[in-house]
Amino acid sequence: MEFNRGDSGSNLQSEINITPLVDVVLVLLIIFMVVVPLLMQGYDVNIPKTSTNAVPAQAQESRLILSISPAGCRILGPSAGEGLPADCLVTLADQKVPAAELPARVAQILGSRPTEKRVLFLAADDRLNYEGVLRILDLAKSGVEDLKVEFITSD
């Protein structure tokens, strides 16, 4: 304020006040720095009720089951790098399928169904590595949108 006093009047303050802007931006920065590491990523899965046998009303034959066994896919120990072993075979609807073909196969079978019927039942062997199972789940989900996954958890 006091700067302009005594001026001829032709000299205007040409710079805008950026302080509130900087203020808001820095506060936003702090908020995001705090929140971002707390965001999580993952996969939504369901567990069919084993006790009441209330499996979604779908005919037995239309249920798509993906099963992973250590004989087909050797993911027993913690994996060293990214991805799955190249020779990984899984069983989709009673057929042996290389894991790499999973997105296409799942899309082929479930893609034509209405979204609420896109359900994949997943059965994995107990001895498998958890990370490997999630990577196969990732492949299976990547083929179709809005795919619901049900883990078969009974023995």
Place this chain on the structure above:
Amino acid sequence: MRLGEGAKMQASINVTPLVDVVLVLLIIFMVMAPQMRKGPEVNVPKTPKPSQQGDERGRILVSIDEAGVVWIDNKQVTAEHFSEALHEAVGAETEPKIVIRGDAKLNFRQVREAMVAIEQAGFRGVGLIAKGPSAAARGE
């Protein structure tokens, strides 16, 4: 000082106190952020395309660490007390969101047992936490 030069004025305000305060806040939050995490250190599996699971506050975190020990939020629980502890953690919430943070080195059996325990406690649907390939992919 510069007023003596007549037409020249001091065009910029003093931002030092502002920067001061903001940097102190920044440091405070940087120190506090790791302590706001719930549960033990878990090295979650790395997968190509996990979907967003939202903020970990407001979720019930079931963590299984490398040794197979199960935690609910910040508390270690035994298999016998799992159901009780889970109900306690859920409290009065009508639609709790439960997620499992399992270590990448675990056997699937240990995760499956946790899923069965959650189902037996009366909850349906869990999120299995994984990590995308890079921090850059987080914004997707």
